[in-house]
Amino acid sequence: MSAPHHYADRLHAAVRSKGTPALVGIDPRLKSLPAPVLDAATGPTELERFADAFERFGKGLIDAVADLVPAVKPQSAFFEELGPPGVAALSRVIAHARAAGLIVILDAKRGDIGSTAEAYARGLLGGVDPPRPDMADALTVNPFLGPDTLEPFVNVARERGAGLYVLCKTSNPLSGKYQDAELDGVSTTNRIAAHLDLICANSIGETGYGFVGAVVGATYPAELTDLRNAMPCVPLLVPGYGSQGGSAADVAGAFDEKCGERGGLGALINSSRAVNFAFSAEPFAAEFGPARWQEASAAAARAMVEDLRAIVR
Numbered sequence: 519m520s521a522p523h524h525y526a527d528r529l530h531a532a533v534r535s536k537g538t539p540a541l542v543g544i545d546p547r548l549k550s551l552p553a554p555v556l557d558a559a560t561g562p563t564e565l566e567r568f569a570d571a572f573e574r575f576g577k578g579l580i581d582a583v584a585d586l587v588p589a590v591k592p593q594s595a596f597f598e599e600l601g602p603p604g605v606a607a608l609s610r611v612i613a614h615a616r617a618a619g620l621i622v623i624l625d626a627k628r629g630d631i632g633s634t635a636e637a638y639a640r641g642l643l644g645g646v647d648p649p650r651p652d653m654a655d656a657l658t659v660n661p662f663l664g665p666d667t668l669e670p671f672v673n674v675a676r677e678r679g680a681g682l683y684v685l686c687k688t689s690n691p692l693s694g695k696y697q698d699a700e701l702d703g704v705s706t707t708n709r710i711a712a713h714l715d716l717i718c719a720n721s722i723g724e725t726g727y728g729f730v731g732a733v734v735g736a737t738y739p740a741e742l743t744d745l746r747n748a749m750p751c752v753p754l755l756v757p758g759y760g761s762q763g764g765s766a767a768d769v770a771g772a773f774d775e776k777c778g779e780r781g782g783l784g785a786l787i788n789s790s791r792a793v794n795f796a797f798s799a800e801p802f803a804a805e806f807g808p809a810r811w812q813e814a815s816a817a818a819a820r821a822m823v824e825d826l827r828a829i830v831r
């Protein structure tokens with residue numbers, strides 16, 4: 519069997535082909551779904567009907583943005599909230615995105631002691647031959663349990679040609695309470711960054727990046743720039759743009775000059791609510807509304823791509 523194609527190379531081919539580092543999150547919040555999606559949903563129980571609505575919404579969103587962006591990031595929490603029908607819906611949404619040629623980053627923030635972490639990694643990233651169509655291309659990972667717990671994720675990702683994004687500096691307001699805490703003069707964030715840089719140095723693909731990335735919030739632009747410089751071969755996943763207040767200027771430091779061409783390599787910038795529910799917020803609500811929610815999401819994704827075009831090198 520030939521070696522699986524390196525995640526960062528697949529990702530960067532997709533970024534180059536779409537000409538943008540914009541990443542659309544798939545966050546189906548029940549209370550925010552467009553009425554036509556809820557009305558069309560069916561199922562023998564309430565949970566199954568909601569799961570059907572999530573699946574219709576997720577697939578509809580993918581269809582709306584597939585030509586515009588290289589990747590999508592389903593948020594597992596919203597699907598898991600519905601129990602087994604939600605998890606089954608998530609599988610079908612992932613398969614739909616992959617069939618549409620998109621890179622799929624599953625935001626599930628898994629982490630556990632090594633032997634258990636391996637089961638998470640195999641279940642969500644592979645280890646099955648041939649790979650299932652609902653397997654994500656990359657997974658978010660929580661490193662709180664320590665460096666040894668990252669190992670199984672890295673091993674499975676390497677086997678499968680998949681990627682990882684390890685939480686490093688998260689976008690939430692109190693992330694610094696734990697992540698800025700220093701031990702021997704080094705913050706938790708910087709300790710994680712040093713470890714990821716080391717892993718990446720041994721796993722670089724043709725585009726100059728490793729397959730193990732870091733999550734760094736757009737809401738901390740100075741740290742984002744510092745972390746980009748501290749981990750030059752680590753691909754970044756940057757949430758916090760849009761609804762959380764991060765701007766294009768705030769994420770400019772996430773890209774490096776190594777590949778200096780239009781499209782912006784080295785980072786993906788995520789937006790979820792602002793694209794998902796564009797039909798219900800200005801400037802798109804007045805033009806589209808719930809009946810044309812997919813057009814509203816496509817317009818919001820296009821606006822994001824344009825916004826980022828000003829800063830990607």
Ligand SMILES: O=c1ccn([C@@H]2O[C@H](COP(=O)(O)O)[C@@H](O)[C@H]2O)c(=O)[nH]1
Binds near residue numbers: 543690733758762789
């Ligand atoms: O530090 C982090 C890590 C993950 N997220 C996730 O990204 C999206 C952001 O959604 P928006 O609607 O664009 O705010 C969401 O799924 C979060 O769980 C994050 O925001 N920050």
